[in-house]
Structure formats: structure tokens, C-alpha cells
Amino acid sequence: MNVILVSNRLAKTRSITLGGWQILFLALLLFGSMLAAAFTLQYALLRFAPEGLGDEMRTFLSKVQSAEQQKQQSYLHSSLDAMATRVGQMQAQMQRLDSLGARLTKLTGMKPEEFRFDQPPAQGGPLVTSPAQEMSVNSLDQQLNRLTQMVNDRSDKLLALETMLLQNQLSRKLLPSFSPISGGWASSNFGWRIDPFTGVHAMHEGVDFVVEAGTTIRASAGGVVAYSDYHPQYGNMIEIDHGNDIVTRYAHASRLFAKIGQVVRRGDKIAEVGNTGRSTGNHLHFEVRYKGIAQNPVRFLRNAAS
Numbered sequence: 001m002n003v004i005l006v007s008n009r010l011a012k013t014r015s016i017t018l019g020g021w022q023i024l025f026l027a028l029l030l031f032g033s034m035l036a037a038a039f040t041l042q043y044a045l046l047r048f049a050p051e052g053l054g055d056e057m058r059t060f061l062s063k064v065q066s067a068e069q070q071k072q073q074s075y076l077h078s079s080l081d082a083m084a085t086r087v088g089q090m091q092a093q094m095q096r097l098d099s100l101g102a103r104l105t106k107l108t109g110m111k112p113e114e115f116r117f118d119q120p121p122a123q124g125g126p127l128v129t130s131p132a133q134e135m136s137v138n139s140l141d142q143q144l145n146r147l148t149q150m151v152n153d154r155s156d157k158l159l160a161l162e163t164m165l166l167q168n169q170l171s172r173k174l175l176p177s178f179s180p181i182s183g184g185w186a187s188s189n190f191g192w193r194i195d196p197f198t199g200v201h202a203m204h205e206g207v208d209f210v211v212e213a214g215t216t217i218r219a220s221a222g223g224v225v226a227y228s229d230y231h232p233q234y235g236n237m238i239e240i241d242h243g244n245d246i247v248t249r250y251a252h253a254s255r256l257f258a259k260i261g262q263v264v265r266r267g268d269k270i271a272e273v274g275n276t277g278r279s280t281g282n283h284l285h286f287e288v289r290y291k292g293i294a295q296n297p298v299r300f301l302r303n304a305a306s
Contacts, residue, residue: 078140086144093151100158107165130227176220176248176288176300178266181273184211185284190296196280205294206287207251213282217250217271219264220286220300228260234285238270245292251285252276 188208195202195303226247227239234251238258241247254274258264275282288297 028238055202083141083144086148090144090148090151093155097151097155097158100155100162104158104162104165107162133250174221174223174242174246176242176246176297178218178220179301180218180220180248180250180286181209181211181215181284184209184215184284186210190294190298197278203294205296206251206285209283209284209286211273211282213254213272213274215273215284216269217253217256217273217284219266219268219270220248220288221246222265223263223272224256225260225262225264226260228256228262231277235279236271236274237277240264240270245290247289247292248288249285249287251287252279252283 010044069221074306082100186207187210188204191204191206192201193204194200217238219239221242223240223242225238226241227237229237231237231251234249236253236256237249238253238256239247239249240258254275255272256270257272258268258270264270273282273284279285286297288295288300
């Protein structure tokens with residue numbers, strides 16, 4: 001870049017050549033001067049505004065300040081509204097957690113008064129203060145985000161725990177732990193005995209309950225009826241498949257009510273006591289089999305749960 005200087009004092013013109021760096025330096029110098037002038041003007045306006053500015057300038061500055069305050073208030077209101085919505089969502093989640101906690105209390109058998117989910121937990125202790133820290137909108141929003149994530153995480157874990165407890169409870173209901181007969185007494189237990197017909201030492205694969213004829217026989221656990229008919233040895237017999245390779249048998253009945261393929265629940269009436277098949281009198285012969293092998297029913301009935 002060439003700059004030509006012309007003056008009355010000079011006999012001839014002079015030329016100055018400026019390179020790229022010189023031009024950049026001059027541009028930065030000009031920009032810095034303008035910036036310094038702007039800061040100086042702003043300082044003067046703020047410093048001497050009450051005395052030196054006219055009414056129009058004061059009105060203009062007041063409008064600018066009022067608009068800025070309105071923007072800040074609008075931002076604050078919108079932030080508070082968003083936080084209020086978040087708090088409402090968290091309150092709804094806490095209500096669901098309270099309900100879930102009450103259900104878990106019942107499933108686990110804990111006393112309801114030990115865990116009162118409908119009341120805030122008791123708290124106390126000595127007062128130890130700390131230097132006050134100002135809570136900003138951003139920090140409060142961050143804490144709400146963390147609390148929301150924690151509540152969601154706890155909710156997922158408690159729901160998984162409820163599912164496991166329900167599965168365990170269902171598994172217990174599918175175990176033959178409910179006594180099929182009310183009253184009566186056991187005339188012959190599980191194990192080796194003298195056979196009442198032959199007099200030889202033989203294995204008794206169930207438990208005999210002596211009761212009056214016509215006494216109700218109930219399903220010891222839920223399942224599907226796999227057999228309901230007359231058997232040469234067991235007489236009128238019902239066999240229930242409970243899944244997991246567990247089967248129960250109810251023999252020597254006078255009448256059968258459950259049909260093959262019928263789904264029965266724990267405690268449902270399935271038959272009535274009689275004296276059919278290889279039997280010496282009115283009684284119920286009750287068996288529990290696992291993978292086809294006879295088990296001692298008393299071990300299951302000892303863990304009977306209502």
C-alpha cells in the first residue's frame with residue numbers, strides 16, 4: 001500500500017509504502033482507540049448521569065434498565081415454573097414409591113407400623129450451622145436433576161425387588177404346603193411299614209389321614225389336574241401337576257370333582273374322602289412326588305403358610 005503526501009512546504013511529493021503488518025497494526029490501533037473511547041463514554045454516562053444527562057437520556061436509560069429487569073424476571077418466572085413442574089413430577093413419583101413400599105412391606109411380612117410410608121421419617125439431632133451459601137437457579141436445577149435420577153433409580157430397583165418377591169411368593173404357592181384335609185389324624189406315615197394286606201415289610205410312599213367319609217379333600221397347591229379317574233391300587237385318585245417336576249396324588253376318594261386339564265388353586269375342593277381301591281377304611285392317601293420319586297409330604301406340610 002502506497003501513501004502519497006502532498007504539502008505546500010515540500011517542493012515535491014513524498015511516498016510512504018505500508019506493508020501488511022503495518023496495515024494490521026494500524027487497524028488494531030484504531031480499533032483499540034474506538035474501544036477505549038466507548039468505555040470512557042460509558043463510564044462518563046454512569047458516573048455523571050444524574051447531574052449531566054438530560055431528561056431524554058435519563059428516560060432512555062431507564063427504559064433500557066426496565067427492559068433488562070423484565071427479561072430477568074421473565075427468565076426467573078419461567079425457571080420457577082419449570083422447577084415447580086419438576087417438583088410436581090417428583091411428588092407423584094414419591095406417591096408411587098410410597099404405595100410400592102407399602103406393598104413390599106406386606107410381601108415381606110414386616111409390621112406396617114415399622115415402616116410408615118404415609119408419614120415423613122422422624123429426624124433430629126443437635127444444631128450445627130455452616131456458612132450460608134447462596135442457592136442459584138442453576139444449582140437448584142442441577143440438584144433437582146440429581147434427585148430425579150435417584151428417584152427413578154430407586155423406583156426401578158424397588159419394582160425389580162417386588163417382582164422377585166412376587167415370584168418367590170408364587171413359587172411357594174405352587175409348593176404342596178397346604179394341608180389337603182382339615183382335622184383327622186395320621187394313621188400311617190411316610191416310610192417303611194408292615195403292609196396291611198400282605199404283612200410284609202413294604203415302602204409306604206405317602207401319608208394316610210383318617211377322617212370320616214365325605215370329608216372335603218383340597219388341593220395342596222395350585223396346578224393342573226393330570227389324572228382324575230379310578231386306579232386299581234389308589235382307587236378314585238386325582239393327580240395334580242404343580243410344575244417344576246412336582247406332582248401330588250390324592251387317593252381312595254369316594255367322589256372326584258376336578259377334571260383332567262382343569263386348573264385348580266391352592267385350597268380348592270377337588271374330591272371327597274372314601275374307601276376305594278387298595279384300602280382298609282375311610283381315609284386319604286396323600287403323596288408328593290418330585291421327578292417321579294416319592295417325597296415325605298410332612299416336610300412340605302410343616303412349612304404350610306396360610
